[in-house]
Amino acid sequence: MHADASPGASSSARQVIDDVVVRFAGDSGDGMQLTGDQFTRTTAVHGNDLATFPDFPAEIRAPAGTLAGVSGFQIHFSSHDVHTPGDEPGVLIAMNPAALAANLRDLKRGGLIIVNTDKFTDRDFEKAGLQGNPLEDGSLDAFTVVPVQLSVLTKGAVEGLGLGAKETDRCKNFFALGMTYWLFGRDMGQTEAWIKSKFKAPFDDANLRALHAGFAYAETVELFHAGYEIPPARLAPGTYRNITGNQAVVLGLVTASQKSGRPLFLGAYPITPASDILHMLSVYKDFGVVTFQAEDEIAAAGATLGAAWGGAIAVTSTSGPGVALKGEALGLAVMTELPMVLIDVQRGGPSTGLPTKTEQSDLHIALYGRHGDAPAPVLAARSPGDCFDATLEAVRIAIQYMTPVILLTDGYLANGAEPWRLPDVDAIPAIPVHLATDPEGFLPYKRDPETLSRPWALPGTPGLEHRIGGLEKAKDTGNVSYDGVNHEAMSRLRQEKIERIARSLPAAEPEGDPDGLLVVSWGGTYGAVHTAVAQARKGGIRCAHLHLRWLNPLPPGLAEVLARYGQVLVPELNMGQLGPLLRARFALPIQSYTKIQGQPFKVSELLARIQIQASQA
Template sequence: MIVNIRFSGDSGDGIQILGNKVAEMFAESGNNIQTFSNFPADIRAPIGSLSGISEFQICFSNDVIYSVNDKLDVLISINPAALRCNLFDLKNNGILIIDIDKFIDREFIKAKYQVNPLDHLHDKYNIIPISITNCVLKSMKNFKSNLKIIKKTRNIFILGLICWMYNKSLNIPLKWIENKFKNSYIEIINKIALRIGYNYSFTTNLLIKSYYIPSAKLICGIYRQLSGNYGFILGCLTITKRSNLSLYIACYPITPASDILHELSKYPNYNIITMQLEDEIAAICAAIGASYGGSLACTFTSGPGFDLKTEAIGLAVMTELPLVIVNIQRSGPSTGIPTKSEQTDLLSAIFSRHGECPLVVLAPKSSKNCFSIIIKAFKISIKYMTPVIILSDGIIANCTEQWKIPEINSINFINYNFLNEKNDINKRNEITLSKTWIKPGTKNLEYCIGGLERNYETGTVCYESYNHQKMCEIRKNKINKIKLDITKTKIIGKNYGYMLLFTWGSSYGASRTVINKLQNECYNISLVNIKYLNPLPDDLLSISKNFVLLACIEANLGQLQFILKSYLLRDIILIGNVYGKSLSYNFLKEKILINMKGK
């Protein structure tokens, strides 16, 4: 059984806190979870306005989940604006819970309703009006406190209500309240609000019954809830332990990547050095300098910041130093919509630099995949002495899911060698074509770096045409050699059939959900997720020859489709959009079936 719940209200109503606590509660109960958070781009949007709505969706089940569903079983809306923004996603006969105290004429005007919307919804939905605001105010009327503070406990009231609806103990949220507020007056009123929400649910007839979702059958181990950004954080911490090298993180704050730098700054004891620079250019140049100095180096950014880093990425390619650049994609171009997600930086990651400037581009397929992919990126970067770009996005960054914590010793040590004896410092590895990493100051191994072209044999500046041709070919062939590290492409479904779907990044979750459903309905369809976007796996060509139709699912207007067309020399159908949200299950299914034509 799979249940989808969405909480919605003003950005000051504590929706994100509520959603995270409910997700933690279901996760600790042994359910599989997927979450999706959506919050306004405006920092201080007018209260009750359509532009200021914050949303948090949770999908929980006793079965495997790949993405949240776009159709909701339960919608909880604190005001009319939240209802207007989310009602179209609620299933017929779905449960709609509202704070009836906020459904007044003044709030209807803000939400651009001409009349009370509830008058026309009773036949379509199971509406449960609750006087949430008055309940918390009346229960705490003896407290000498600002009413504004008491009203902020409405989200905790809803937390108590959810505990009753889905047979969850109050112990987990009570423990969280105690740890967060620690013997303060705020602790007392939040505990009261939690118990009121729970007790209200079974002492009234509004909620006829509660539901029980059994625990998922998980592989034995220790689990935690993990977002994509936190996956990168834990990956960075693991890298320092498995390499015995310091890790230098240089960033400029930008949504949705900022929290990575903030969190990593708490771990100086893990040999991590964090620095917030004055701009994006300074951040990547500082990271290149750290790599030159013999440290692992990484910089996190988003689309606009990635644009600014482009010239310095070319410098990193020319210097042949290990560096990882993580781009948490968001809606663009320019500032775009900072809190919405897209997969629109793929062509920029592969082609945006001037000159012949190839490098590696990887993409995680889920939040928990971020942990392993950043470790993989550092291994490739060191082995081939090249920058590596990781393309995540806002959906992966902020969504959470259950993650089995691996044993630290199961993660292979990151191998590296510094040249520490007099030798030919320009000699390249015959297999990888990479040079050996040199720490500056090593005796008899003086060398210089820069953006000017270098002589293949001496490493000094060289303007000769034949040498430039050779160095461009070396840099290109070095990236192609990385195909040696790419494992056989996994096909989800049969390795032959009518339609093959390609996908990458966050589009994988929704695609996998749809494919599983269609395969169960006996449709002749298979799916391939592409983790290595540059260079592409060699076996894609042979795989594609076994299918009649090829299609590409991505949250853009055809960037991977464009690349695959030139690589496979086949027509490829595009299935995608740039709505800023996870691709819709119904949208994907409809588009696939139109092209399948019953096959």
């Protein structure tokens, strides 16, 4: 956001800017996620491109007013393409001193801070661990501060509706939202309709009054030096909706079920940040979806495998700790060659780690986290909307190759949102399913010559009765075999089957310069890396970006691409997992750039690293 807004500008003379980052921050109970979500929807409907980043603590209600309890929601919106939630907010709405203190270091110098001064008392400073009042000690001199008596004003707005003190105070996020809507000249119709549908009397009226009062207050007291206008982005023509990664996964699963003609089964145990997949899928029962909330992660995986045997599109969703628990079932799925999909919404690890923060540290467990030689395909989604396509692809490969598939998303993709151009649902190709029905010559482990997959023969099919299990299988018959030579042959067959998936994958295709520095990314860092490489090239650095959708198998032509560039840099949100893998595989001097702070890469961080790397060429 431009800080040189001219004083005295009225709402009729809005300053046109093309890009802004706003962060809402408050207590976990202040409704910041809801406020951010509403602002996002309105921004999306306005036609801006956007990306969001909800960032909240693991505790549901940490002690009010403390740093531990601060919940934030960041949105980056623009009149041009947006690939990240933005590095530095230009506008911060801080509901209390803790929210101010926790977020100040991220704020752009010269940025705008709206604070709720009713929460700036000595007691609040103490709870936030502050020595004194930051509004008075000069620590905010580099920013434009707009003090608002948010609590008092909200109370005035909802007076007469018979609300208690607590209920009254709960409306103040809508007052703040109303002010923000004025600041960016937004139509409030979307939020008004949402409030009416969501709240019962008198809370609908109270929230609407607070919203309108906030908007009117900003306008009449000329709260801000200027209002802003961010014109709609020139997005590709089409119909759009706003979507989070978890929503896109869910819609991808429902679509996969419809396109394959097989019923969908989700076995899951609640876990952050994957639970929303279970929640959201459970409302699609009209599509024949079975959601099974299991007694634990192991049961979720076991039931999923049982459902796969029974002929369902069988999926289990989880996060890191759940992946650890599902390893044995995945191994059995590898051995029995049944199609299932494990969706891992990665979070900070190890152990309970950082449950609500994002990370990419499950790549190795996805690739190697099973005992024995147990190869399984692994792919990763790159943006919230891409979770839809990645999910469809995971299901397609699972069925085509009769194998468990691991789809990696992450907390950032799962909860982050972006405008998503809606696909032509009818044009999405069918997912072919070939169920074995003919007893003539049927053998449970006889393979398709092209894909090496075995037949999907469902219990209940006359004449195909057979036994499967975790013991090693004899070739073709699938009978138990302890023969060493057979074991080697079967192990290599299982490996080759997965490698053959690469035949149908698009070749590795970098974007950018044909030589110089190649930046290789995977998963949710796509947007930041894409933006950083584009900025570096604008700044005259010869570089290119290669994003890997498939981690196992790797795409064809990768060796040639990597060898073509003088330098290869692999940024990851872990201690280095893809980087060392590529180094070992291709014996090239590949460099890692890693960050493990539970936060996505900032474009500026990546750009700085690219500049350093390029200067060493």
